[in-house]
Amino acid sequence: MYLSVVKVQRHGGRGLATLIAASPVLQEVTLIDVVLIGDGPDEDWVIRASNLRKLTIALGSEYGGRMEDLPRLEECCLFGLNYAKYLTGMARVTKLTFYCNCMLSTEVDVLERLPFLFENLRSLILGVNFCMMSHILAIFCLLRSAPVLEELDVWNWSEGAQEMEANDVFLNAQWINHMFAKLHVVRMKKVYCLNNEMHFIEFILSKARVLRVLSLTLASDSLSSIEEAIIDITEYPRASPDAQVIFMGVEPESANNDMNGFLDLSAEFPDVEEEETSGLGSLDTVHPRRRQRSNGESVAQLQLLQEQLQELEKEKDQHHKPTVEELKEIIQEGKKNAIKFQNYFESTIQSLSKQLDLSQFRLPPLPEFPSELSSHPVTTRPGDTPVDPADNVAANVPEDSREGHATSGDADVHVRSPIDFVAKCVGNGCAESPEDQI
Template structure:
């Protein structure tokens, strides 16, 4: 469903705002970056992708003007209108340049454009012209905050498309079939990102993602649009964030299609609201993730669904070498102590596990029991790195003292402890304290 339009602004309101004495100067004074030399500022924008550059507009009007000068509509227009081939085209399309954008796409389709990146305001998204489906030389297509038109009759596909990113795009009812046809008729597609897809209609439609050359897949959606995976023999990495766990269907069957994935990011922090068959209710009968080497989970140890899910995944990933856990909640609601978790362990689990990273830990009993279990079972373990969160049940000293008491199956096992203020925004290691696990 299309979001409500933004409130209308009268011109005199904007004029009055701009006429406030000292308003612009005060705004720029709060922005320390804008005082840098112009060539440095242009260098910052040059190194940003289009969407990130657009987001700098939120800083101040000065950034909006500089971004507009860097990617002015006139420049985009002249690029589209220039004679000869146009290999790459990027544009931020606001309300004033929407009509011009339609002309650009018509011209680009005739000029054999190979890379097309269009972005628009999230609450005033661009209705993309149907001629985009005539750009048969496209290798890269990125659309952000756009309305996707229906496929034209006789759509021949994108024979050269290798990367397709649809981020916060809207499709009409039956758009699932449209996505299926686009993907299936892009035989060289290697990267597919579907993030924040919105499709009109309430019915779940049976459609499939079929891409024999696909190597990376991202699906991030608050809604169940009948996601089905089929024929992905070359898939090596995936990011899956499905809030509703595929409705009442079998989530384990869905994950079983990721048979060849080596790297998997999975969000398991949500509670099913519709009786879905999530992993913890199943006897783990789906095909093993035998190729999986690296697993990153966004989860918590506060309730049983997420706890049982991680054991289900570990049982089905016998060759897993690296496990990352980003904890999303610190209010423990059920007890899953060492006895409970040990009962979930089966022979062969974590036989190849070497590295474990846990971020935002609160030293909850369930969390500590999981660490103790991993230390006592993973015979090839080299390191467990831990970053505590904002709210901790015990002091770091007491927690580390407790950790050092745990038995370990690997004589090389170490704990790497890091303070959160020594981590970058992505949780990366900057300074660590290494504690050798003695016998």
């Protein structure tokens, strides 16, 4: 069910809940800029959907209602005021998008009192204003409740003056043992390089023990340049030896006020594999200070890829050279074996000729073995008549040799020529003696 820019008449919240409950097979609900007429923050209505798998609520106004347990819910996006209460029915969600930057400060208490952990939550997308302490507290409530979190996306919407500096002392007080236990990818967009943002980046690098990639995209009006941010972040300690920091460049100025795609950040945060191979040209003039640590700055990664490409090309050349040499050796060995076979065949024919006294017969000459192997098939010229070698043999047999070989025995005795006998000897290993042939 998809509703966008729609007005639901009086008692809109209850009407909406009734509509959803009346569809037991409903799997996806999207509510964007829906006006619930007559519904206030204290209205009590319940959304029940036993088969619901994906839910998006972006109404923009403070409404009442709550969620009953949604046992099959996998993905949820909440954008609006007073929506933290809806999380109480989403214990099994695997992907959650929650915009702290539009929440009420009182909702932090709701998040702190969540009666469960998100045991299945592996992807968390947050919108945060790092100038607001309530927003920072809210994201840590969610992080503490997600013990198996693997991917964290943070879209910064920082504006105004910092209410309080979230320094190391404050951040360490938010830490618990299972936080970041499985976190291996962090993506941050529109980074202004405010103190609280930089403290948060340092905190993640120092605590995430299995972190592989932390990618950053600076806001167009960032307080620091990419070069300055690289120098600062390079000095941060890292709990994971495999952690890499990738700078994805600078957001365009239009992104500061552009709300398109704000509800779905998946398009804004591409996969890690794409990030590792895209946007590398934005830092061509930057030279990282710690290449030996593989700190992940774009220039270092580009140089590493170039070196790996050169090594692969060398390995390819070294791999093909022995193959060519082996083929040459095989060809030479084949020539030698063919010549040996030809000599053996000629000597065998000569030996048989002596044993059977075939000197009076003239055998056709054997074909000569070519000096070089050729892949071209033997062809005849147009107009040539193919000649059967057996006809040549018969033509070379003297006329008198074809007569006088009949015995004085029965008249139907079969007469064989010496050539037939030689052929049979070669084929059967001379199983018969010459006397047996007469």
